[in-house]
Amino acid sequence: MxxxxxxxxxxxxxxxxxxxVILDVPEIQIxxxxxxxxxxxxxxxxTTLLQALCCLMKPDRGEVLFRGRKVGSECNLIxxxxxxxxxxxxxxxxxxxxxxxxxxxxxxxxxxxxxTEAIVMENLERFGIGHLKNRSARTLSSGEARKTGLxxxxxxxxxxxxxxxxxxxxxxxxxxxxxxxxxxxxxxxGLTVIFATHDCEEALRLSHRIAVMNSxxxxxxxxxxxxxxxxxxxxxxxxxxxxxx
Amino acid sequence: MDLIIEGIKxxxxxxxxxxxxxxxxTLFSLKVSGIATFISLFIGISSGTAIALLRFPGKKIVVSxxxxxxxxxxxxxxxxxxxxxxxxxxxxxxxxLYTPSAMIIAQAIIATPIVMGITVAAVQxxxxxxxxxxxxxxxTRSQMVWTLVKEAKLPLLAAVMAGxxxxxxxxxxxxxxxxxxxxYTRVLTTATVMETSKGNFDIAIALSIILLVMAFxxxxxxxxxxxxxxxN
Numbered sequence: 001m002x003x004x005x006x007x008x009x010x011x012x013x014x015x016x017x018x019x020x021v022i023l024d025v026p027e028i029q030i031x032x033x034x035x036x037x038x039x040x041x042x043x044x045x046x047t048t049l050l051q052a053l054c055c056l057m058k059p060d061r062g063e064v065l066f067r068g069r070k071v072g073s074e075c076n077l078i079x080x081x082x083x084x085x086x087x088x089x090x091x092x093x094x095x096x097x098x099x100x101x102x103x104x105x106x107x108x109x110x111x112x113x114x115x116t117e118a119i120v121m122e123n124l125e126r127f128g129i130g131h132l133k134n135r136s137a138r139t140l141s142s143g144e145a146r147k148t149g150l151x152x153x154x155x156x157x158x159x160x161x162x163x164x165x166x167x168x169x170x171x172x173x174x175x176x177x178x179x180x181x182x183x184x185x186x187x188x189x190g191l192t193v194i195f196a197t198h199d200c201e202e203a204l205r206l207s208h209r210i211a212v213m214n215s216x217x218x219x220x221x222x223x224x225x226x227x228x229x230x231x232x233x234x235x236x237x238x239x240x241x242x243x244x245x
Numbered sequence: 246m247d248l249i250i251e252g253i254k255x256x257x258x259x260x261x262x263x264x265x266x267x268x269x270x271t272l273f274s275l276k277v278s279g280i281a282t283f284i285s286l287f288i289g290i291s292s293g294t295a296i297a298l299l300r301f302p303g304k305k306i307v308v309s310x311x312x313x314x315x316x317x318x319x320x321x322x323x324x325x326x327x328x329x330x331x332x333x334x335x336x337x338x339x340x341x342l343y344t345p346s347a348m349i350i351a352q353a354i355i356a357t358p359i360v361m362g363i364t365v366a367a368v369q370x371x372x373x374x375x376x377x378x379x380x381x382x383x384x385t386r387s388q389m390v391w392t393l394v395k396e397a398k399l400p401l402l403a404a405v406m407a408g409x410x411x412x413x414x415x416x417x418x419x420x421x422x423x424x425x426x427x428x429y430t431r432v433l434t435t436a437t438v439m440e441t442s443k444g445n446f447d448i449a450i451a452l453s454i455i456l457l458v459m460a461f462x463x464x465x466x467x468x469x470x471x472x473x474x475x476x477n
Contacts, residue, residue, distance in 0.1 A: 056377045082383035092378040095396055104392075105382035156383065 004031040006068070007192050008160055013052050013062035015045075015216075023048040023059070023216045030160070030192060036221075037203035038196045039239070040213035046196035047089075049213065050162045053194065054086050082109060085153045086162035089169075091145035093137035098129065098148050101137050105156045123151040127181055143174040150178070154185070163195040167202075179205060200239070212236045252450020259451055266428075271455055274432040277345055278413040281352030285408050289357045290401065293364025294394055298376070308365055314358025319351075323421030326351045330422065343424040348432070351418035356408035363407060367400035368393055402471040406464050413460055433459070 008030040015023040023045045030036055030053075038046045051057045055064055055071050066083070069075040085105065093101050102120045111119075124130040127147040132140070140148060146166060153161060167175040179202060186193060186206060197203050203210055204224050211221040212235075220232045231237040259267045296307060328334050330342040330350075341347050371393060379389045394401070416434035423430035425439060433456040440449040 051377065054381060056380055078383070078385060081380060084381075085383070086378070086381035088374050088378055088381075090372070090374060092372065092375050094392065095398075108382055108384045108388050152382070162381075 004033050006030065007032040007034075007066070008053060008194075009065040009068075010049075010053050011063050011065065013049075013059045013064070015048050015052060015057070016060045021216060023052060025049060025052075025062075025218055028053075028211070028218060028221070030194060031208075032159075032192055033190050034208045035186065035193045035195065035206045036209050036211060037207040038194065038211045038213060039198060039200060039203050041198055041239070044213040045216035046198075046213055047164050048216070049218075050086065050164050050194060050196050054084055054160075054162045055080060056086065082156075083158060084160040084162065085156050085158040086164060087149050087153045087166045089165045091137075091140075091142075091149040093140070093145055093148055093152075096137060097133065098124070098135050098137055098140070098144075099133040101148050102152045102155050105152060109156075119155050120151075123155040126154065126185065127151045142170055143178070146170065146174075146178055147181070150181070158191070160192045160194065163193060165196050165198070167197075175202070182206065212239060214239075248446050249450060251447045253454060255447045256451035256454040260455070267452070267455065269428070270431055270433055270436055270452075271459060273345075274413060274434075274456070275459065277348050277419075277432060278352060278409060281349045281412050282356055282405065282409045284349070284353040285356035285360045285412075286405060288353070289360025289404065289408070290364050290394065293361040294368050294390055296361070297365045297368035298390065298393070311358055311362045311365060315362040317355055317358055318417070319355055319415040319419075320417035320421065322351050322354050323418035326354065326418065326422045342422060343426060343430060345423070345430055347422040348419050348430060351422045352412035352415065355415060355418060356412045359411050360404045360408045363400060363404035364397070367397040367404070370400070371396055399471055402467055406467050409463060410460060413456070413463075 006029045010025055010028040012027075013023060013025045014021060028049075038049060040046050048057075052059045052062075053064055055077060064071045066075050066080050071077060071080045094104060096104075099120055102123055103116045106116045106119060121130060121133070124133055127150060129144060129147050129151065132144060132148075137145065137148065150166065167178055170178070183206060193206070195203070195207070207224055209221055210224050210227045212219045212227060214235055220227060220236050222230075227236060293311070296304070296311065301307075326347060327342065329336050330339065330347055331337055332342075341350075375396065376389065376393065379392050384392060414434065416438055419425075419430075419432055420435045420438065423432070423435065425431050425435040431439075433452050437449050437452045437456070440446075440452060
């Protein structure tokens with residue numbers, strides 16, 4: 001992955017809540033086509049980091065660079081947001097049909113209905129939920145709702161996909177099924193993924209690198225093997241031991 | 246009791262015989278309150294959404310003022326609209342006092358804080374992350390706002406019902422700025438007040454039954470729409 005160009009970079013990012021610093025990341029670089037897992041316990045700053053890099057929030061300090069261009073000045077914010085997307089812990093579906101949900105991002109981009117239909121169906125079938133296309137999103141099970149959320153994100157063909165614990169609160173079997181879907185889709189797709197989780201085994205399944213976070217700081221970013229075999233401190237070493245699912 | 250039964254009979258007869266005056270008053274009431282509600286929806290939903298989504302100093306005070314406005318006494322509105330539209334008032338040049346336009350303005354002022362207050366609550370109760378999800382899907386600011394309003398449509402239908410209910414039933418402002426002129430500014434509520442003051446209780450009861458039935462029918466339609474869309 002190091003041979004690939006840097007697609008996304010965060011510099012001196014700091015986010016405060018009141019007077020408390022909840023995220024302090026001097027530097028993070030993500031390469032094109034990379035699968036980076038961000039691991040850490042609850043409150044470690046994973047979600048804040050993803051939201052800052054996705055430019056869904058304005059950090060108190062720092063900047064995000066997409067393909068070397070500062071987002072918000074050298075690169076238009078909306079243009080950047082339309083090249084990336086994020087799947088949250090909760091499905092956050094709209095009060096419409098499954099089809100309408102998956103089509104929503106395409107509609108925001110002004111895509112015509114005729115073009116939308118083929119893309120939506122392709123992505124519904126990809127996650128095995130084509131038969132649910134006319135169902136109201138309110139009537140879906142948790143697993144079906146997560147799949148709809150993922151299909152909605154993949155329909156946009158993003159360059160970078162942010163996954164913020166998208167399998168949270170699912171039972172282990174459903175988590176495994178969804179992760180298996182991602183394992184079929186992501187490798188070889190060229191898609192860059194930043195995946196926040198507190199489950200180390202989940203992080204190891206697809207990651208090229210793992211970033212371990214604690215108290216708003218990135219403690220170590222390395223290939224999975226290095227994190228496991230050469231943790232930079234006791235926290236990183238103990239985190240893996242304690243957070244195997 | 247006989248008086249009430251007589252009133253119900255009278256209401257039935259007025260409608261069966263399609264009494265032109267009653268029909269005109271009923272349709273005029275619907276027109277005035279309908280237009281006023283529509284105006285209040287436009288102002289109330291847009292400003293309520295802005296208040297809910299924007300962060301600014303004094304937001305809690307503004308929300309408190311809006312909530313206070315939800316109980317705005319119609320006579321106070323009537324008084325100030327009259328003063329503003331009085332011949333020597335700031336808008337006296339418009340010469341619309343004692344016209345349907347003045348009634349629509351007064352009713353819209355009464356309904357707007359009701360719609361605004363319910364809109365603020367409706368948009369604020371949406372999950373904070375929903376806004377972020379919409380942005381993450383590439384929505385512009387206006388697309389984001391419109392999507393949030395659509396997501397809050399169930400409580401917003403309650404805003405329509407509350408706004409319409411508030412103005413169709415008010416009498417103070419309508420009588421003050423409309424003047425209860427026969428065939429011109431007379432609505433069901435002002436006609437009921439007049440008939441009561443004249444001692445014509447049967448007609449007054451008949452008019453109030455018509456008012457109640459009309460309010461019920463409008464709310465029934467809106468409730469059916471709301472409940473059809475209610476998540477299971």
